[in-house]
Amino acid sequence: MITLAHVTVEYPDATPLQDVSLTLGSSTTAIVGPSGSGKSTLLRIIGGMQVPTSGAVSIDDVAVVTASWRSAGDPRVSLIHQDYRLVPFLTVEQNLLLAAEMRRVRRTSADVTSVLGKVALPASMRGRLPATLSGGQQQRVAIARSLIAGTSVILADEPTGALDVKNTERVTDILVDLGRQHGLAIVVATHDQSVAQKLDHRFELAEGRLVQLA
Amino acid sequence: MSPRVDGPRLAVAFLRHAVAQVSALALMGFVLAGSVVGLATVRDSAQQAILDSVRADLGQRSYALQTGDPAASRAVSTVDGPTPVQDQMGDVMVDGLSVPVLVRSTTSASLKLGVVTRGAWPERVGEVILSESTARSLGIALGDTVSIRADGGETPGRVVGLTVDPANRTTSTLVRLVYDSSEFRPTMWLSDSDFYAAPPLKPVLDSRSATYQSLQTLLEAAADNRPHFLSAMRFVPAGCGLLAGVLLVSVGTVFSRRWRTYADALVAAGMAPAVAWRRILSVAFGTVLVGEIIGGIVAAVALWLSRGPVSAWVGQHWVRISFPWQESAVVLGLTIVVALVAAPVVGLAREWTRRLTPRPARRGWVTPAAVLAAVVGLAGWLVMTRVSLQQSGDWATTFAKLAAALIAVAAPFLIAPVLGVGLRTATRPLMRHLVAALRPIAAAGALVAIATSMWSAQTTRDANLGEAMSSPLQPAGSFVISEMPDTAIPALIALYRSHGGDEVIQFRIPDEATTQLRATGPEVVSCMSDRGITEPVRVVDCFPQDSESPINRVLIGQPGSTPRADPELLDSGRVGLLLFHSGEGTAARLAGTDAEADPALGGNLPGLVVPADGEVAKQFGLTSKGTSEVVLRDFHRLSSHDQFLMRAAAIRLAPSAETASGTDPTAYDRLRSLANTVGFLGATATMVIVLVGGLSLVVAHTLSRRTLVDTGAVPAVRWGIVARWTAIPTLTTALTVPLAILTVSSGGQSTDASYGLLWTLPGALGALASLIIGIAFLRTPTSAGE
Structure with a gap:
């Protein structure tokens, strides 16, 4: 369970988050809002990639570990980016195994095949480099990377921002399935209403305030 | 169980993926170490050749005694150990041709006077060894018989070996084995024992009827007697290494943008940023180190193989080369140190850029101020150089230099508005936007370039002039x-x-x-x-x-x-x-x-x-x-x-x-070395300023560069804009070259004293650095972020 208590983020010229309190369970949640509204900031705060000006963030009542130059951050959380951020010189399998190694989780080639299956990618793609995959495939590999690491919280920052309609639908369905079938807490920051509509909960971020949508 | 990805597999995968980048880095390391080791090898080998020459002249003995006093000569002959040598000028003749030679006669076959490169040492009376150059000029081969004319007599000699003087290719020497007869009148005795420790010689030496020196003293004297090129080369390897190092760091800085995406990907996989950057930088610096090791070895081997022509080029004849272990260790050590601090520096840079807030500001007063500075500088420069030409005065020279520096600093601000002339309405403001931040960078580079150029040229000329004109001895120049x-x-x-x-x-x-x-x-x-x-x-x-x-x-x-x-x-x-x-x-x-x-x-x-x-x-x-x-x-x-x-x-x-x-030469050598060092340091500093500042602007102007591509600007238009943009630092730094020499020469007397060449380096390399940033500007950016 993700808990944000009175989180405020202030910059010299803006306050993207103002006294935000939120509790999210094992479900899929959409954070919507216009560009620059603070969606990415909120995800970074939940993932421990950024320290709020005030307030606290915890997962299962344990404070989120803050990422720093020397620390990779909280191992319970993984972040999916719009630009996928796959290691370009490693194969798909190596990208997945590296993520597992970083969290000191033992995984085999069979686990890789299994995880790729969950994101609807064939096992034959294990040996391919990211540059040989389409955008949708790369984003699914990025999701698989989060899965194989055994994280309980997946944060996705505009995961479909660079995808076409067909791939957007596919990636969204995968995220929804993962949330519902595997009991993961998935938070998606998006400005795409079609993506938000498919998720369990929807919040709108405007002028630093978080408002739950019907 | 799958093998670990993090570790060697990650490094190998990175190497295979970024083969062009690592090849470039390895090449830079190769050039860096190759130039440093190569130049230092030349310098050390030339120095070693001088010392080898002295040792060979003394037959590898530790002491040399000379006397013109017959009584002292008799006293030396009563002592066991010293080997007599007679040196005299003579001629070697064959087939009607003759060449003057220094004839060195000895009675001992065990005394090895010289460095034999072919044949053998004389073992019997009548056998001689001869300088290679002399043998070549007379067409003499091993086994030939020559006539030796010396001391009024003429004797035959069979050439059994060819010799060289490592320090001087033109030395013409003949060493012969002779009988100990009345015709053999030693001019020198060589020994491994201290002459002063021999009781019969003590009174002779006390009365100074004979004088002697140790090999050590002679080696020190010979080391001080450096040819000019050796003095000038004293800091050249270090300066060259500094320059290559700056280029290497600049190339690394350019590559680091790509490495950042790799690091971000590794961080996304769960790796700490520090670890991710360490992984990438260790591979990058590893390839640099490999390049450096190969470069050093290749330079040393190439010089060993080409020691004949290279030593001939400096007028010497090397029989071996001297590997510069010290410089090699410094190059590798500095690379390792830079590798160790690189990741923390990246961390600091990330933190610094995160906090940096751009504050655009309008500075309408800049151009008028620059015009005023240029006018004042030019007027002051013209007046002061005229004064210093008419009367030699320190104050006029100093003010002329200050005026020259003012002109150099103002130059980019004057050149910038001119660059907008002829541009279309839409392009002119873009040009103004691009050149705004480049002007202070060019001005800083020009200031360093002209200051160091003038100092280097002035100091070199002062040293050369001092050497030619002044003398602590009577009579001067003796x-x-x-x-x-x-x-x-x-x-x-x-x-x-x-x-x-x-x-x-x-x-x-x-x-x-x-x-x-x-x-x-x-x-x-x-x-x-x-x-x-x-x-x-x-x-x-x-x-x-x-x-x-x-x-x-x-x-x-x-x-x-x-x-x-x-x-x-x-x-x-x-x-x-x-x-x-x-x-x-x-x-x-x-x-x-x-x-x-x-x-x-x-x-x-x-x-x-x-x-x-x-x-x-x-x-x-x-x-x-x-x-x-x-x-x-x-x-x-x-x-x-x-x-x-x-x-x-x-x-x-x-x-x-x-x-x-x-x-x-010693004092003047020091001055010349200092001037050369300042020339190199000035060049390095100018390059650092122009490259780091210019490349930072290239990154900062990513959006403008991207826009130029996206709006369909034809290559000619883009090149035109880049040429104008690059012209600011290019022209400014290049201008420092004539400005520096005109300023310095106006304050000097009319003499033949040379200003050297290294003073041109700051301006020349500043202009070169400007071209590099121009090329970087032309590269199509992958993403926008201005």
Whole structure:
């Protein structure tokens, strides 16, 4: 369970988050809002990639570990980016195994095949480099990377921002399935209403305030 | 279980993926270490060749003794150990052709005089070894018989070996094995034992009838007698390494943008940023290190293989090369240090850029201020250079330099508006936007370039001028060899004349074993006599005021000549004389004599020179002990290379003598080395400023660059914009070259003294760095972010 208590983020010229309190369970949640509204900031705060000006963030009542130059951050959380951020010189399998190694989780080639299956990618793609995959495939590999690491919280920052309609639908369905079938807490920051509509909960971020949508 | 991805597999995958980048880095490392090791090898090998030459001249023995005194010669011959050598000038002849050579005769086959490159050492009387150059010029092969003419006689010799002088390719020497007969008159004895430890020689050396030097002392003297190119090269490897290092770091900085995406991907996989950057940088620096190791080895091997032509190029003949372990360790060590600090620096840079908030500001006053500065600078420069040309004044020169610096700083701000001329309405504001931040960078680079260029040129010229004009010795520009055995003097004079020298003065040194005769002013003698004082130090008030040596030596001149004295010691044509018993400070006898004034005397030269058959010599029992003081008066007229060769020859022909040069290169060498170093440092600093500043702007202008591509600007338009943008630092730094030399030369006297070349480096490399940032600007950016 993700808990944000009175989180405020202030910059010299803006306050993207103002006294935000939120509790999210094992479900899929959409954070919507216009560009620059603070969606990415909120995800970074939940993932421990950024320290709020005030307030606290915890997962299962344990404070989120803050990422720093020397620390990779909280191992319970993984972040999916719009630009996928796959290691370009490693194969798909190596990208997945590296993520597992970083969290000191033992995984085999069979686990890789299994995880790729969950994101609807064939096992034959294990040996391919990211540059040989389409955008949708790369984003699914990025999701698989989060899965194989055994994280309980997946944060996705505009995961479909660079995808076409067909791939957007596919990636969204995968995220929804993962949330519902595997009991993961998935938070998606998006400005795409079609993506938000498919998720369990929807919040709108405007002028630093978080408002739950019907 | 799958093998670990993090570790060697990650490194190998990165290497295979970024093969172009790592190849470039390895190449840069190769060039860096190759240039440093190569240049340092040349420098050290040239220095080593000089030392090898001295060792070979002494037959690898540790001590050399020389005497012109027959009694001292007899004393040396009674001692076991010293090997006699006779040096004399002669000719080697074959088939009617002849070449002058230094003939070195020895009776010992075990004495290895020289470095044999082909054939063998002489083992029997009549066998000779000959310089390769001489053999080549006469068409002599091993086994040929030649005629050797020396000392009035002519003897045959069979060439059994060819030899070289590592320090001097043109040396012409013949070493022969001879019988110990009456015709063999040694000029030198060589030994591994200290001559002073031999009881029969102690009194001879105490009375200075013979002189000797250790190999160590000679090596130090030879090391000081560096040819010009060696002095100039002193810091060249380091400077070159610095430049290559700056380029390497610049290339790394350009690549780091790509590496950032790799690091971000590794972080997304769960790796800490510090670890991710360490992984990437360790591979990058690893390839640099590999490149450096290969570069160093290749440079050393290439120089070893080409040591013949390379050493010929510097006028030497290397039989080996000297590997610069120190420089190699420094290059590798610095690379490792930079590798260790690189990741923390990236962390700091990330933090710094995160906090950096851009604040665009309008600076409408900049161009008018620059115009005002340029006008003031130009006017000041014209006036001050005119003044310094008419009258040599430090203040005018200093102000001219300040004015030149002002012009250089103002130049980019004046050039920038001109670059907008001819551009279309939409392009002109873009150009203004692009050049705004480049102007201060170009100004900073130009300031460093002109300051260091002027200093380097001025210092080099001062050193060269000082070397040519001034001298701590009398007469100026002379080369003085004290206590040179008379037997070695003809060979030295012949060599001096062959190098273009003409004026040679020789003063025979009297035997001062029991008494010492000194010349002084007649007033000193009168004062001592009147006051009843025997110690001259107590009548200092009577010393001649303008004399550099108020109590000076009395040496022996040619028979039949007139006594000559230091003009400062003369009073009404007379000079005072003081006779001392050895080791005592009280004069045993006061006297005086008539003499003619000789402006060449005094200072470090004798105060009085009397004929060997004159009244003073007879009266005071002055007899030569077989050594002389030789003054090569027009030594300064020789080229620097010939000066170097003559100094080396003096060490060779008279190893036991002491030398003092009015054109002593040491102090001037230091100045030239310093000037070269400043030239390199200025070049490095200018490059750093232009490259780092320029490349930062290239990154900062990513959006503009991207827009130019996206709006469909044809290559010619983009190149035109980049050419104008790059023109600011290019023209500014290039302008410093003529500005610096015009400023410096306006304050100097009209002489042939050279300004050197390295002062041009800051301006030239600043312009080169400008071209590099222009090329970087042309690259199509992958993402926008201005």
